[in-house]
Amino acid sequence: GGDGILWAPPWAAAGGAAAAAYAPHDHICYSDGVYWVGRSVPRVIVPEERVPAPCKAYWKLWEVKDRYLPGLYPDGAHPYAGRAVGVDVGASPGGWSYCLAKDFGARCVLAIDPAPRDTYDPLLAPYTQRPEKDGDAVEATLAPAAGPPRIAIVQEKGGDALPRCVLTPRVPVALFVSDMNDQMEHTAELAESLRGVYERPALVVLTLKNKSRGDFDARKAATKARLSTWLSNVTEMHLFANTTLETTIVGEVL
Secondary structure, X not given: OHHHEOOOOHHHHOOHHHHHXXXXXXXXXXXXXXXXXXXXXXXXXXXXXXXXXXXXXXXXXXXXXXXXXXXXXXXXXXXXXXXXXXXEEOOOXXXXXXXXXXXXXXXXXXXXXXXXXXXXXXHHOOOEEOOOOOHHHHHHHHOOXXXXXXXXXXXXXXXXXXXXXXXXXXXXXXXXXXXXXXXXXXXXXXXXXXXXXXXEEEEEEEEEEOOOOOOHHXXXXXXXXXXXOOOEEEEEEOOOOOOOOEEEEEEEEO
């Protein structure tokens, strides 16, 4: 029935070239132990796993790029391609940092995670640079946007790295993403801590993890409401690569 619709993108009823490119279909799919039913929704292409990616989490951010952004910018001209600075908190093994560099074309990505460098997938090697000292990561971020996209690995926790690498030098952040395995309130708090330095428009993508299991729905609603006080176009998406114990929140700083 109508209540079973998985997702109703804005361009489904908009007409024109955007609607023609995404012919609506009725479909049912099985993902992560749940059957999803869609009625008159655009066809969603699920990438084959044999396509090289650092990890399965890569496909979460890839799907946001191909599902969320076309809904807001049906002409395909979204403002998040080729931006200067992206920040990925909880980056290892590098799936989202790789997506920011490769698919979004962010000129510099700060990959923040206390995990050792050798936990990052080799696919990131063409983009990474090894700072001689920690401060070089900030200097690389502030360098002119020239040359290929690059990823600067910062081996620290997000709460320690953001004040030093982003807030103090006031680095303009256009993309903030986090898929870290932490309490959802902390994830939202880190994203909100950068409100004074976001370069508008900015894209924020957060995975909310169900760490306590018992009160997930109530905590998720409260976190989403908090994010909605400063983000626009806030949308909850259960992505194909999400587990049953997590969901994804996407929004814009306008």
